[in-house]
Amino acid sequence: MTVTIKDVAARAGVSPKTVSRVLNGEAYVRDAVREAVLGAIEALSYRPNVFARSLSSARSYLIGLFLDDPTWSGYAAAMQRGALHRCRERHYHLVVELVDIDKPGFEDEMLASIAALHLDGVILTAPVCRHDGLLSRLEAARLPYVRVSPGENPLRSAAVDIDETRAASDITRHLIALGHRDIAFIEGIPTHAATPKRRAGFEAAMHEAGLPVDPRRIVGGDFTVGGGRVAGEALLSSSDVPSAIFASNDDMALGAMAVASQRGIAVPEQLSIAGFDDSYSARIAWPTITTIRQPIMEMAATAVDILVDRQYRETMQDPTWSRVLPHELILRESTAPAPARPFR
Amino acid sequence: MTVTIKDVAARAGVSPKTVSRVLNGEAYVRDAVREAVLGAIEALSYRPNVFARSLSSARSYLIGLFLDDPTWSGYAAAMQRGALHRCRERHYHLVVELVDIDKPGFEDEMLASIAALHLDGVILTAPVCRHDGLLSRLEAARLPYVRVSPGENPLRSAAVDIDETRAASDITRHLIALGHRDIAFIEGIPTHAATPKRRAGFEAAMHEAGLPVDPRRIVGGDFTVGGGRVAGEALLSSSDVPSAIFASNDDMALGAMAVASQRGIAVPEQLSIAGFDDSYSARIAWPTITTIRQPIMEMAATAVDILVDRQYRETMQDPTWSRVLPHELILRESTAPAPARPFR
DNA sequence: GTGAAAGCGCTAACAA
DNA sequence: TTGTTAGCGCTTTCAC
Numbered sequence: 001m002t003v004t005i006k007d008v009a010a011r012a013g014v015s016p017k018t019v020s021r022v023l024n025g026e027a028y029v030r031d032a033v034r035e036a037v038l039g040a041i042e043a044l045s046y047r048p049n050v051f052a053r054s055l056s057s058a059r060s061y062l063i064g065l066f067l068d069d070p071t072w073s074g075y076a077a078a079m080q081r082g083a084l085h086r087c088r089e090r091h092y093h094l095v096v097e098l099v100d101i102d103k104p105g106f107e108d109e110m111l112a113s114i115a116a117l118h119l120d121g122v123i124l125t126a127p128v129c130r131h132d133g134l135l136s137r138l139e140a141a142r143l144p145y146v147r148v149s150p151g152e153n154p155l156r157s158a159a160v161d162i163d164e165t166r167a168a169s170d171i172t173r174h175l176i177a178l179g180h181r182d183i184a185f186i187e188g189i190p191t192h193a194a195t196p197k198r199r200a201g202f203e204a205a206m207h208e209a210g211l212p213v214d215p216r217r218i219v220g221g222d223f224t225v226g227g228g229r230v231a232g233e234a235l236l237s238s239s240d241v242p243s244a245i246f247a248s249n250d251d252m253a254l255g256a257m258a259v260a261s262q263r264g265i266a267v268p269e270q271l272s273i274a275g276f277d278d279s280y281s282a283r284i285a286w287p288t289i290t291t292i293r294q295p296i297m298e299m300a301a302t303a304v305d306i307l308v309d310r311q312y313r314e315t316m317q318d319p320t321w322s323r324v325l326p327h328e329l330i331l332r333e334s335t336a337p338a339p340a341r342p343f344r
Numbered sequence: 345m346t347v348t349i350k351d352v353a354a355r356a357g358v359s360p361k362t363v364s365r366v367l368n369g370e371a372y373v374r375d376a377v378r379e380a381v382l383g384a385i386e387a388l389s390y391r392p393n394v395f396a397r398s399l400s401s402a403r404s405y406l407i408g409l410f411l412d413d414p415t416w417s418g419y420a421a422a423m424q425r426g427a428l429h430r431c432r433e434r435h436y437h438l439v440v441e442l443v444d445i446d447k448p449g450f451e452d453e454m455l456a457s458i459a460a461l462h463l464d465g466v467i468l469t470a471p472v473c474r475h476d477g478l479l480s481r482l483e484a485a486r487l488p489y490v491r492v493s494p495g496e497n498p499l500r501s502a503a504v505d506i507d508e509t510r511a512a513s514d515i516t517r518h519l520i521a522l523g524h525r526d527i528a529f530i531e532g533i534p535t536h537a538a539t540p541k542r543r544a545g546f547e548a549a550m551h552e553a554g555l556p557v558d559p560r561r562i563v564g565g566d567f568t569v570g571g572g573r574v575a576g577e578a579l580l581s582s583s584d585v586p587s588a589i590f591a592s593n594d595d596m597a598l599g600a601m602a603v604a605s606q607r608g609i610a611v612p613e614q615l616s617i618a619g620f621d622d623s624y625s626a627r628i629a630w631p632t633i634t635t636i637r638q639p640i641m642e643m644a645a646t647a648v649d650i651l652v653d654r655q656y657r658e659t660m661q662d663p664t665w666s667r668v669l670p671h672e673l674i675l676r677e678s679t680a681p682a683p684a685r686p687f688r
Numbered sequence: 689g690t691g692a693a694a695g696c697g698c699t700a701a702c703a704a
Numbered sequence: 705t706t707g708t709t710a711g712c713g714c715t716t717t718c719a720c
Contacts, residue, residue, distance in 0.1 A: 029690085033689085048713085055395040401700080
């Protein structure tokens with residue numbers, strides 16, 4: 001019925017152990033033998049039984065992806081896609097688990113699931129990897145993990161990230177290059193690790209261009225559309241309006257844009273608006289929003305690569321494996337040259 | 345190191361097989377013994393090894409969830425959450441796979457993945473389950489599946505769905521109850537199974553109220569924000585404007601709303617707009633959009649329940665297991681009583 | 689370089 | 705109602 005390693009061995013005229021060697025890329029197999037085995041595998045279209053394998057080897061060929069807040073449009077999906085593709089290439093499987101870090105006891109649930117599936121390693125995404133208690137427990141269980149966009153404790157394990165600060169200064173520089181001098185900044189929620197970095201990038205680009213950073217042009221936000229609306233009101237309700245707004249994420253950019261539209265301020269003719277994340281909001285907005293894209297799929301794939309590597313698993317989270325991937329400035333319709341003179 | 349069934353057996357003073365019986369809810373175990381075993385399991389916080397189990401029983405305790413949803417509209421997230429929770433309760437695990445039904449050969453990829461993991465069954469979501477070729481191959485592989493919102497071929501397998509027609513007429517009735525008589529309808533993309541149902545529901549409610557369905561008040565759409573914008577232009581550019589618009593989904597409602605806002609038509613004072621899906625768009629819109637919510641998490645959970653049932657798996661997709669779950673009308677800010685007289 | 693034996697942790701089949 | 709025996713398909717010793 002099902003093709004087993006024995007069938008392959010018989011056809012190739014070798015022992016099961018030799019087939020196993022070929023399967024696992026071990027040394028000490030003559031090329032001729034290896035070819036023969038490979039041929040038999042192909043001919044029989046043999047697939048190793050994952051369960052038998054895992055049972056005898058303590059490896060599961062399973063990697064866990066832990067996500068919190070999958071409503072975060074697009075991010076979770078891209079993460080999943082990137083990890084999934086790389087897993088396929090590496091002959092691993094991906095088990096996605098949704099966690100709710102605000103729920104007490106979520107760590108127990110996670111660890112139970114990890115234990116039951118004997119995961120070979122886990123990928124922790126932005127919100128999850130800020131949970132110190134969880135990291136400690138993973139370390140105690142000697143379970144390799146890689147964090148994506150960790151924000152803090154860069155040396156605690158390998159991590160995959162972009163240079164948030166640089167990205168924020170890149171988009172700010174784009175606005176400056178368009179002739180904007182009076183640029184407002186909408187900040188993210190303070191608890192988020194990206195918040196200070198994006199602000200630092202904004203300020204760095206302003207200073208670099210010799211432009212003042214007016215504290216009244218910096219308003220708080222919370223990464224939501226509603227928060228962007230409130231910030232937009234603060235910035236656009238007086239007669240003294242900036243010529244550009246850089247919001248720390250797309251949702252807030254969308255909120256600010258809605259306020260501009262209500263107040264009859266034309267985007268981008270009178271006011272340029274930039275966001276960050278390249279989320280769904282940035283693409284459905286009208287006009288579409290200039291933003292920064294993280295290479296999320298590549299980040300996830302890189303995390304898989306690190307996790308799959310025997311070395312990494314043996315050295316247990318050696319942070320020297322960390323990688324910083326390039327971001328991309330996405331130019332859309334919401335930014336344009338600064339108006340020759342302020343509109344009011 | 346790891347707790348095995350033998351440890352539990354030893355602690356409870358029974359044989360491994362008896363523990364196995366308790367684990368699998370088999371009969372022929374005295375209550376006292378069962379209690380003792382359960383106690384030992386608890387005390388040792390024992391988790392059965394999925395691989396050992398699968399290897400000896402031909403069951404994997406793994407369920408696959410196949411999604412094709414690049415935009416991750418929250419639908420997929422809810423689906424995943426619902427399925428995951430129920431899987432936990434039933435002591436199953438969920439393997440999420442993203443598929444791209446437009447990619448040639450996607451079925452092979454899916455079946456390879458199914459074979460490698462020996463999935464006990466799969467849940468097919470809306471776009472995936474319309475693919476006849478795939479269904480045939482699953483049937484050939486004798487792999488149980490349940491479809492969620494299948495649209496077509498209701499008798500081909502068990503399916504979990506809502507009553508789309510009824511939902512569309514419910515929201516139409518809500519508009520009528522608000523005094524609207526001149527209601528426009530934006531249709532979905534013709535290839536989507538929900539499209540004719542939602543339209544039928546709209547027309548049924550109109551007829552029921554003795555209101556005419558003017559063909560000029562029905563415009564085509566494609567379920568995107570851009571499509572909603574185009575439809576909105578068609579409906580709102582003349583001087584003869586309806587007092588309400590029911591768009592077949594939230595994204596199109598959002599597009600139409602943007603057009604209204606541009607044209608200075610106040611929503612909901614001058615124009616009521618309703619959507620369908622309760623998506624992210626409906627909540628970030630301003631004003632927020634009145635819509636229909638499907639109980640997506642419950643639908644996914646129900647699909648798991650059906651799949652886990654031994655009977656269903658043995659009878660191979662008996663359609664009598666199908667279930668229709670109740671939808672919900674979500675009243676938000678975008679609908680209000682019809683204006684006393686047309687605005688222009 | 690290659691193979692034989694043993695066993696991973698569990699459950700099916702059969703006894704008792 | 706419970707226990708015993710024999711594998712599931714693979715990888716790990718450790719021989720040869």
